[in-house]
Amino acid sequence: MRSTSTDGDAMFLTFREHVKKLLTEALGQCEYPSSDLALTVKPGYADLTSLIAFKLAPVLKLAPQEIARNVTQHLGSDELVARAEASGPYVNFFVSDDYLRRTLSAVLEEDQNYGRVDAEGVVILEHTSANPNGPLHIGHVRNSVIGDTLARCLRQAGYRVETQYYVNNMGRQIALVVWGIMNFELNGQRKSDHATADIYVKANADVEVHPTKLGEIRQLMQRFESGDRDVACLFKDAVEFCLRGINQTLKSLHVSHDRYVWESEFLDDIDGIIDELKSHGVAESDGSTHVDLSSFGIGKDLVVRRSDGTSVYATRDIAYHVWKAGRCNRMIDVLGADHKLNALQVGKVLELLSINAPEVVFFEFVSLPEGSMSTRRGHFVSADEVLEKVTEKAYDEVDKRRPTLSEQEKRAIAQAVGIGATRYDLLKVSTDKPMVFDWTEALDFERQGGPFLQYAHARASNILKKTTFDYQYEPELLTDEYEIKLIKLCAQFPAVIEDVTVNLSVSVLASYARELAEAFNQFYRFMPVLSAEPEMRSARLALVTCARVVLRNVLNCLGIEPVDSM
């Protein structure tokens, strides 16, 4: 069954375009001025609503109700827009049967590509970028999961995405690790990132008691920047050692980076950038070199080179962004909210260099009930620890519900469910909300969390594996409210993906996933599939197939494994 659509397969977006066209035509016939169409979605009333009567009322000096009535009388319909009706001041639009039919065929045809919108070009998305001085903690994971999910959505939309991990390999923190490795014994039994943290905590404590040792740290940093090969090797080894462990954790979270970019690679670019800033007349020298950003409302000058001639983090970060900007159409960073000022400064300097500032997604901190986390003091809940406990809990749940499954199957499901629950918990909350990590909450699989979504997918899979669907079906048989609701939600998916990629907000995807799973569970409860009459059975099998495709695509975008059984 091939789609005959010429408008693309994002049915809801196409429907919206049709509404715009019809509404604009109606305005012309009424001889009303063109205006903001003010389209909005308000489920329960209509598939799309225009508030245009409110907008025109003051201009026309007419009651909104009257305007809505007049507009509606002149509104035509087409193959996707079945009808429009005025409800008081609101102009409500309703989708046609053809809309539903085409949604089904679009999903079936597009399959894993369903959700694609016309997004083109290359996106470089930087996320995680944690200092390699210890394991990722639950706060870093919030960054990773947001970044990874955005990357997945951008890819689904049609972008070519390169994810990057910016490795801070030349700071004081890494120098402390290197110094620590030289002075303390590394525990070879521990996972490498945890062993690194042990050393880092010890080094910090030691330096605090013996401040004179700070000179050794400073010396290490200077030798590294001045190009000392032996020291560079020590730094490189220490960073790679820790990164191995971090990478392992990311992998188990279904997070991957296409490229690790080392901070030290940009040392050579710094002179050129500072020269260019001078030629713009904004860099002044009085020992150090600094940029006046007061015209951007930033009171303090940004130092771009120390008076001793060494580079600073900010300048290396600027160089990194200059490099990235030349290689992509969209440059996106996922950063903790504590980086807001830094990011603003980097962005403004880039603008001075005639380069667009990156789009930055900020997220607020994850803290512990007893306060904020600190790698330095060893106060943190590591991602590994969370995953281990959550997976263990998930195993208990599987074991309880599906005692007959093989050990291997139980383990696999527990792994998928544990990670899904963790990722979803971090994604569902708006990024500008601080979170408090709580073990009880993390281990309590909420009713409409990750497992809820996976369960809906598993149920769909379960129906489909009991039969074969031959793609012959009569879509007009699907008229029940639960069926219609499910189809309409399937139709929304590309619009949701577009929303995510435009606004860079992952929580809307999380909400959508929850609604879709809920709609499927309702359908599952009230609409028998396998036991239905042959024609109805085929039609519902088509819908189950569609729902499963969309559920699977949503779960993939969320980085949650769509399991077939749980």
Added chain:
RNA sequence: GGGCUCGUAGCCUAGUCAGGAUAGGGCACCGGCCUCCUAAGCCGGCGGUCGAGGGUUCAAAUCCCUCCGGGUCCGCCA
């Protein structure tokens, strides 16, 4: 002290950028549903001065101002 940000039922949270029809969910609590495709599910109930006070508007959780409370930033650190 200044900047940024958050404050929605006992607890957690969507919606706020682009103001509009009964403020969506979840946890907890109460009551139903497994001779029926996996009950990690479905249905119903209880619970809201959208931090407080002003303002703008035909219309404010949403915009503006003040205040209160939490977070965070304000290094020639990274």
